[in-house]
Amino acid sequence: MKLLGSYGRTFALSAGLALAMSTAVHAAPSETRGYVISWFGIAGYFGGDTDCPDGINPMSTEFYKRELLRLGYSEADATNLLKDFPGNPGKPDGEYIKIMQTRGDKKTNVYANPESSYDPGLKEIKGKFGYGFNLDGKTDSPISFIDPDTGEKGIKNQYYRTLGCVRSFRAPPPQHPTLAQAQWDVLRDEMPAWLIEVSGITDPKNSDNVTVTLSRATDHISRDSTGGVRSDMSFNVDPDPRSHNVLHGKIKDGVLITEPTDIRLVADPFLIPEYHWTKAQLKLKVNPDGTLKGILGGYHDWYALYWSYASSGWVEEHSASLDMPAFYYSIKRNADANPDPVTGENRDISTAYEIEAVPAFVIHNDDKNDKKVSDAGPVGPQRIQANIGGILGKF
């Protein structure tokens, strides 16, 4: 890997440039820049009182009590059952938890079988603004949002419409929502990093034809002294094809936009085992400090998204204050793509995720230009006898 600039980050001379130099063919040199994703969470726009005119969804203490009362428990009994909420150290399995787990028909696990419950109703986003992409090309659809930054119409993000009025999914920018922050804080240490590599950059502000590779690393991120993701680290690309996505796009006025395609990313069961978006796009702005910030959007199987929360059952329902049956009915209702040919019900939902990334070096294991690594240099202090026993071990 030849560095173009002495202090650049994978500013590689492409093979094309090398050819151009040798044959005097005039072609612009191109750069490749690498990044590691440092933040990933549902993209939302939180506009004060205007986005949730019906109010914010209740906390789990509130909807659990509502359900207990609905199931016939007296006010006193409901209060008593929840008095140790969410379960003190000595009572991790509070009786109310068992009741909530079967609150539909009193025998079936409501998280695995949400239709055993009625639809309690989830308060949804009703504002005009939202982030994402115009995935279906329509600008006059009733479900469309307007991009609050660019004014672009026709934005589809029904996932945000579904969850945007749940308290744990909300936060005034630049803060991140509590739940996503907590999840990502764990994931970025435990899950191999996600990488972005942009090649074919002839001009960082405007390049007509760039290739974006979105892949997973075999390494985890490293933290810096502030707890953030350390920039300029090197990451090896995971050869698993499930996490190798090649996107094509352009950079216009400093914003990278890719054309719609399918994107698969292996994630982590703590979040979701694997993302698989269709008609997915990236829109990333290069910040002055070299970092990226933007949106990944596309259609995604709505049930997989539901199950990514419901699979944790009561724990996620409680911690996220996400009423699972209400969530189930809402996300199913808001699904807006890929209708089932038999039932006609949509199987996918429009989504958008906020992405931030910091510069990184992306190492390709099959890069023949990379030097072979064999020289680790002189080792540390030499021992007279470096095994158990030292000198005395000879006796």
Added chain:
Amino acid sequence: MSYLSSSARRTLGAVGFAAAAALAGCGQHDDAPVTKGGPVSLRRLTEPEYRQIIADVFGTTIKVPGRFEPDVRDNGLIAVGTSKVSVAGTGIEEYDLTARGIAAQVVDEVHRTTLVPCTPAKATQPDDACASKFISQTGKYLFRRPLTQTELQTFVKDAGESAGKLGNFYSGLENTLSAMLVSPQFLFREEAAVPDPDHSGQQRLDAYSKASRLSFFLWDTTPDAELLAAAEKGDLDTKAGLDKQVDRMVNSPRLASGVRAFFTDMLGFDGFTALAKDPTIYPKYNSQVAADAQEQTLRTLTDLLVTNKGDYRDIFTTRKTYLTRLLGSVYGVPVKTQAGWEAHVYDEGDPRASILTEISFVALHSHPGRSSPTIRGKAVRQVFLCQKVPDPPGNVKFTMVQDTHNPNFRTARARLGAHINQPTCAGCHKIMDPVGLAMENFDSAGSFRSTENDAPITTEGEIDGIKFGDTLGFIKAVHDHPQTPVCLVNRLYSFGVGRGSTKDEADWLNYQEKQFADGGFKVPDLMRRIATSSAFYRVSASAGNEASNASFSMAGNGNQMEASK
């Protein structure tokens, strides 16, 4: 000092003075000027030496718990400071805790079968024969000489009494080993002198003191069995015998340990233990980066100087170094190896290609929140050129240089330019700043930068009359500076003998400097010449009063050096 005095009277031990006198005809001869030598020393083990000895004697699975007494730097080296420190009461407590922790591991069920060379008749009772075998074999490596009969009898008696009271043979050994590890004979490298048969009226180190000085100088540890045997047989008092041992040690992979220990000391890496960086300004710096940075420099040095037997001066210009991914993130360099080290060769003309621009130097000699051309310039002069820069006067106002956000002085060069308008500051800053400003492209944590507060950084400067236009010119100036190899010879000798050189040794050092230059500035060869020289072992009872600061004083105007040696 009474302890030293009594020790100094000790004669050749197992060899005996008579035997030494008989070998006088085989004494060492070299063409170097004859010196009177320096005083014998009593040097407290440094923490790295202590750890290395324990690892070598008992194996690397024995953990060394606890803290150590802080070392003192003198004459540019901790190795010199070790002869000027004692052990405070709290230090004894710390050594005792450490000793108990080590001793317990050595005799535990995991290690005893390997480390105790015999099995007691009954594990619940004393066994003097077995205890004697363990104590004598272990003792000679810890005390760096065979135990005297009195010492051995005392330790065996103590082990037996402890075993009897505790009902456990190994507990008895544990207590005795613990006592040995807190004894002065272990914690201090005591040297003893005997009459020099080759030079009437003069003295030299006795054989075991020679072995110890030799082993710590070349291998940074206690003498091994072969070296102790050579001392016992009197081989170290003959030129052939000494040459044989030195050749064996210089040609051993363990020479790298000695080289690492010397440069760890010379480069002041002990300073990293108290080094802090403001995480909001330098988030990439942490303790692991600090550890890797030291290792990077040590690997670079040993690869160049030991593995490839390169020119010492090339440490300032070598483009080959070793990196981890953590270091790569600071330097902005991709590192393919996921865990561990890999070689990296900077492109020609890259200013990062020098140990002077590595994290281990620029970060160590900076403030927590900003770089410091002054500190860096001072360090270059003191560490690599052995020049002494005066301390700043007590009434200096640093406000101008500390305000990094003053829009009128956006770079360190601009701030220092304003600061040296103070007459009391100008003299010294003219010595230090033009040198340190050459490294301003590297921030306090070692990352490259081309601007400060959006103002371009320039790195031109001057050192001792040599002007340079940028960092590359600077590192070449240090490479070519006539004082660079001279300083190395002086430091290395001081490191070995544990004191500054004396005025009497000036001619001998000049001779070594010339040999060093004529031989292509190869450090292993220099170490061999020092280790085989008679000067390295010569002792002068009166030399203590003559020991001088071996550095070179900087005149106030910064344009002259005055050698005081």
